[in-house]
Amino acid sequence: MNPSREDLENLPDATLRYQPGFLLPKEAESLFGEIKSQTPWRQDTIRLFGKTFQQPRLTALYGKNGQAYTYSGILMEPLPFTPLLEDLLHRVSIAAGEKFTTCLLNLYRDGSDSNGWHADDEPELGNNPVIASLSLGASRKFHLKHRRIKSQRVRMNLESGSLLLMAGTTQHHWLHQVPKTKRPVGPRINLTFRRLG
Numbered sequence: 001m002n003p004s005r006e007d008l009e010n011l012p013d014a015t016l017r018y019q020p021g022f023l024l025p026k027e028a029e030s031l032f033g034e035i036k037s038q039t040p041w042r043q044d045t046i047r048l049f050g051k052t053f054q055q056p057r058l059t060a061l062y063g064k065n066g067q068a069y070t071y072s073g074i075l076m077e078p079l080p081f082t083p084l085l086e087d088l089l090h091r092v093s094i095a096a097g098e099k100f101t102t103c104l105l106n107l108y109r110d111g112s113d114s115n116g117w118h119a120d121d122e123p124e125l126g127n128n129p130v131i132a133s134l135s136l137g138a139s140r141k142f143h144l145k146h147r148r149i150k151s152q153r154v155r156m157n158l159e160s161g162s163l164l165l166m167a168g169t170t171q172h173h174w175l176h177q178v179p180k181t182k183r184p185v186g187p188r189i190n191l192t193f194r195r196l197g
């Protein structure tokens with residue numbers, strides 16, 4: 001069960017909006033197939049505490065103005081937008097009221113792929129960034145926790161075709177993750193739209 005709109009509105013230091021059914025199920029399904037097969041997915045190596053790890057998911061970065069983006073210590077050169085992703089960029093920008101420039105794609109191949117606790121707080125994103133996150137394919141759990149107030153936690157289930165907006169001071173005060181799961185789950189694609197520069 002996802003938190004109600006009211007629950008989300010009452011969180012301290014966060015601005016969150018969850019819109020299930022931003023895309024109709026049929027469109028979400030066909031986009032999932034097209035994006036999965038057309039994207040030049042890569043698996044990057046990241047450095048954490050002096051050790052190197054393979055990122056537990058596949059990624060791709062698309063950008064409007066060729067600006068590189070440093071993410072988890074990885075410098076990513078953006079690919080030029082495809083017509084399909086450009087159309088989504090446009091629609092998501094209208095829904096969010098933000099002019100996005102960049103789309104980071106994540107492919108979670110199964111339940112052992114994940115995205116650890118982090119905030120989208122890279123300096124290139126500026127202060128109080130609006131991040132729009134579109135989900136396709138299998139549903140996955142999405143958790144948020146307040147950095148200081150330990151009792152403040154949110155658990156959501158991001159469904160195919162849903163759009164989650166994180167705005168205001170969310171990235172300053174909260175961390176988010178997509179945890180691993182032992183439950184058998186199919187692949188999921190997440191597109192996060194961001195504005196650089």
Ligand SMILES: O=C(O)CCC(=O)C(=O)O
Pocket residue numbers: 104106115120133142158176178190192
């Ligand atoms: O897969 C998700 O829903 C979240 C992705 C995410 O947090 C990120 O790419 O920064």
Ligand SMILES: [Fe+2]
Pocket residue numbers: 118119120176
């Ligand atoms: Fe994130």
